[in-house]
Amino acid sequence: MNREAGGTGTFVTGAGSGIGAATALAVATAGGRVALLDRDAAGLAEVADTIAASTGREPLRFAVDVRDADAVDAAVAEAAERFGGLRAMACAAGILRPGGLEDVTVEDWEAHLGVNTTGVLHCLRAASHHLADDGAVVVVSSNAARVPRTGMLAYAASKAATSALARCAGLELAARGIRCNVVEPGSTATAMQRDLWPDPEAGRRAAVEGDPAAYRLGIPLGRIAEPEDVAGVVAFLLSDAARHVTLQQLYVDGGASL
């Protein structure tokens, strides 16, 4: 039996949209109890309704900004108390504002590090105080953490830091039997991706077929991921089926990082 069906729950950040929402739904559908965190209260309410409708169980939800360490601590502590423990955490909250060497603003640089990196630090630290000794964590980073991209300088740097942060934290958590893995998606059909592409069809074509001007090789599997494609891998890594897998950085990008 997947232990997600047991007595403790899974905390998912960025759960108001996209990959985080799909992860929460995947875990809940497998029988796990879920707590949702996002700064977007309306998105959270919508996702909570979807989960309640498909599982008959209302998830916990927290309208919190991951940059606020005290609020994250309080939300994770409340979820752990209500669940009677915490089995797993998935960190998917993130932002992307395009910009390269010449045009990235210091504000954008700091915003990426604040949300994508420091936000994950807050969540991992909060979770470590409550996670069961055989618990699991997945941090959603990006293939941009390891493959340079044009026009994504701050985002890629923040994700590289996040992947390293997660693996270092995971090394410490391994002493307690807690697993910590990093999922690095490529182009995925979510709000973040839609905002990046003013012309969706041209954006999709450049990602799938490749774009030499941007040094992109294309996606061998020939399509953009759906959020569920990434969520399925996150749910697997959180589950007992992956009980001997830790400290891994796994591309989920249709082969784009070949």
Ligand SMILES: NC(=O)c1ccc[n+]([C@@H]2O[C@H](COP(=O)([O-])OP(=O)(O)OC[C@H]3O[C@@H](n4cnc5c(N)ncnc54)[C@H](O)[C@@H]3O)[C@@H](O)[C@H]2O)c1
């Ligand atoms: N979509 C892609 O192509 C893609 C590719 C690689 C990695 N990712 C990563 O996947 C993760 C999920 O992104 P997505 O594609 O589902 O995008 P999304 O925009 O659909 O979801 C991101 C969620 O994070 C929330 N969020 C943003 N800042 C927050 C903050 N400060 N506090 C709390 N919540 C906050 C947003 O409200 C939103 O609900 C992100 O970390 C992103 O960097 C996405």
